[in-house]
Amino acid sequence: xxxxxxxxxxxxxxxxxxxxxxxxxxxxxxxxxxxxxxxxxxxxxxxxxxxxxxxxxxxxxxxx
Numbered sequence: 001x002x003x004x005x006x007x008x009x010x011x012x013x014x015x016x017x018x019x020x021x022x023x024x025x026x027x028x029x030x031x032x033x034x035x036x037x038x039x040x041x042x043x044x045x046x047x048x049x050x051x052x053x054x055x056x057x058x059x060x061x062x063x064x
Contacts, residue, residue, distance in 0.1 A: 008031075014026050
């Protein structure tokens with residue numbers, strides 16, 4: 001429930017080959033906000049954005 005304690009976002013993305021669907025790898029990202037109360041209201045937006053950026057950075061790093 002928003003505003004009640006620690007928030008955690010854990011995501012695992014499987015990278016697959018487009019035509020065959022064969023799994024090429026996986027990226028796992030976990031982020032959290034440890035404070036409760038009014039501080040965390042709306043903080044989920046920041047956590048989701050941070051997770052998306054971390055996944056994009058890992059994809060870019062692994063494809064280089």
